[in-house]
Amino acid sequence: MSTAEETAGGDAQAWGEVTPDAARRLLIAAVEAFAERGYHATTTRDIAGRAGMSPAALYIHYKTKEELLHRISRIGHQKAVEILRTASRREGTARERLADAVSSFVRWHAGGRTTARVVQYELDSLGPDARAEILALRRQCDDEVRGIIEDGVAAGEFDVLDVKGTTLAVLSLCIDVARWFNVDGPWTPDEVGALYADLVLRMVGEKQPSPGGQR
Amino acid sequence: MSTAEETAGGDAQAWGEVTPDAARRLLIAAVEAFAERGYHATTTRDIAGRAGMSPAALYIHYKTKEELLHRISRIGHQKAVEILRTASRREGTARERLADAVSSFVRWHAGGRTTARVVQYELDSLGPDARAEILALRRQCDDEVRGIIEDGVAAGEFDVLDVKGTTLAVLSLCIDVARWFNVDGPWTPDEVGALYADLVLRMVGEKQPSPGGQR
DNA sequence: GGCCATGCTAAGCGCCCGCTCACCCTCGGC
DNA sequence: GCCGAGGGTGAGCGGGCGCTTAGCATGGCC
Numbered sequence: 001m002s003t004a005e006e007t008a009g010g011d012a013q014a015w016g017e018v019t020p021d022a023a024r025r026l027l028i029a030a031v032e033a034f035a036e037r038g039y040h041a042t043t044t045r046d047i048a049g050r051a052g053m054s055p056a057a058l059y060i061h062y063k064t065k066e067e068l069l070h071r072i073s074r075i076g077h078q079k080a081v082e083i084l085r086t087a088s089r090r091e092g093t094a095r096e097r098l099a100d101a102v103s104s105f106v107r108w109h110a111g112g113r114t115t116a117r118v119v120q121y122e123l124d125s126l127g128p129d130a131r132a133e134i135l136a137l138r139r140q141c142d143d144e145v146r147g148i149i150e151d152g153v154a155a156g157e158f159d160v161l162d163v164k165g166t167t168l169a170v171l172s173l174c175i176d177v178a179r180w181f182n183v184d185g186p187w188t189p190d191e192v193g194a195l196y197a198d199l200v201l202r203m204v205g206e207k208q209p210s211p212g213g214q215r
Numbered sequence: 216m217s218t219a220e221e222t223a224g225g226d227a228q229a230w231g232e233v234t235p236d237a238a239r240r241l242l243i244a245a246v247e248a249f250a251e252r253g254y255h256a257t258t259t260r261d262i263a264g265r266a267g268m269s270p271a272a273l274y275i276h277y278k279t280k281e282e283l284l285h286r287i288s289r290i291g292h293q294k295a296v297e298i299l300r301t302a303s304r305r306e307g308t309a310r311e312r313l314a315d316a317v318s319s320f321v322r323w324h325a326g327g328r329t330t331a332r333v334v335q336y337e338l339d340s341l342g343p344d345a346r347a348e349i350l351a352l353r354r355q356c357d358d359e360v361r362g363i364i365e366d367g368v369a370a371g372e373f374d375v376l377d378v379k380g381t382t383l384a385v386l387s388l389c390i391d392v393a394r395w396f397n398v399d400g401p402w403t404p405d406e407v408g409a410l411y412a413d414l415v416l417r418m419v420g421e422k423q424p425s426p427g428g429q430r
Numbered sequence: 431g432g433c434c435a436t437g438c439t440a441a442g443c444g445c446c447c448g449c450t451c452a453c454c455c456t457c458g459g460c
Numbered sequence: 461g462c463c464g465a466g467g468g469t470g471a472g473c474g475g476g477c478g479c480t481t482a483g484c485a486t487g488g489c490c
Binding site: 258259260270271273274279280 | 446451
């Protein structure tokens with residue numbers, strides 16, 4: 001479950017896999033710019049400037065501005081699938097696996113908000129082909145979470161009326177964290193992760209009694 | 216509680232208050248275009264074209280493209296506050312009021328998805344002054360929902376660990392409906408409203424036993 | 431040392447953006 | 461019949477956009 005290993009700042013995620021050093025700097029610059037202003041409001045000059053390069057340098061490493069978004073989106077979604085798959089495939093009760101999935105997924109959205117925001121909200125700026133590829137990854141996210149909930153229902157741990165709808169609501173809740181989470185706000189990513197894991201367990205009918213105090 | 220009176224199509228909401236007829240047509244065209252492509256990817260030529268007018272006509276009724284977004288945002292947020300306030304101030308238990316608030320708020324986001332999408336997701340395309348004005352309206356939404364939850368906790372109806380966090384999660388869940396809801400999908404706005412009201416009641420510790428069948 | 435591949439820049443092309451301006455209908459009041 | 465105001469248009473402005481191209485510095489290899 002590990003605490004949030006990547007905080008804000010440069011959002012130094014697993015961009016390590018992006019190999020020419022300049023290409024990685026450009027990609028990180030693009031993530032920041034897209035997250036701040038949105039894909040369409042970001043100019044290639046802005047991206048290059050943040051990376052400390054001339055506008056033309058961008059086109060040595062990427063064919064178009066859209067390719068940047070595509071690459072960011074794919075890497076981000078792969079990370080999302082990995083997080084959910086790891087939680088889904090670990091040992092434990094459905095209850096434990098669901099809590100793990102939600103808390104780590106939320107922590108990723110809150111801690112790497114810059115990245116998550118681009119990944120989750122700039123999707124329809126992609127062309128049809130790239131979008132289709134990304135949507136396939138999203139369906140995998142869906143499948144992992146639904147799998148856990150189905151397991152819990154089958155094992156009698158959960159009490160769920162509409163598995164498909166509940167799956168969607170759980171994912172929706174986690175994803176929307178990227179929209180509202182504020183680094184300077186009252187919560188840490190870990191706190192939101194814990195809160196949300198509790199809320200989701202309640203949603204699937206696994207209501208643990210509150211230990212006492214309310215706030 | 217009323218069923219969804221306004222479905223998709225022209226999204227014929229309460230734009231009735233926009234008075235010169237041409238100004239209203241332009242505003243509705245802008246809502247559709249912003250919802251489809253986003254604010255920055257929409258051109259003034261596109262908006263005018265959808266309204267059946269020349270590009271210049273836009274500037275007779277609105278000073279800038281941003282003023283269009285501002286007007287849309289304000290009207291939409293006023294509607295959102297009104298929906299939540301109506302549910303909050305009706306008679307009934309906190310349980311009934313919260314279910315009412317969530318189901319009607321969700322129905323608005325699903326049924327008038329075009330409008331809701333613009334209202335909820337194009338907010339930071341506004342300038343600082345306009346954004347501040349809209350954020351005040353959002354805080355009112357927050358207050359209404361938190362009020363209901365606080366009432367429920369005080370009355371012993373709800374079992375909530377973190378009132379502020381739960382309020383945020385409830386609103387987040389409802390708002391995100393505008394992102395994923397699809398008119399051609401498997402659910403009607405009413406169905407999503409009912410499902411979400413159930414899920415939210417579970418989140419606040421008001422777990423009613425499932426009437427039997429699951430899925 | 432000569433050579434070229436690589437990585438980058440300065441300059442700029444062509445396009446389309448938000449927005450403006452000069453002008454034109456239409457229609458109610460007298 | 462004439463006038464003026466309000467709602468509309470066609471043409472086009474300045475500028476910034478995504479992207480290209482010609483040329484320059486570097487450094488590894490023979």
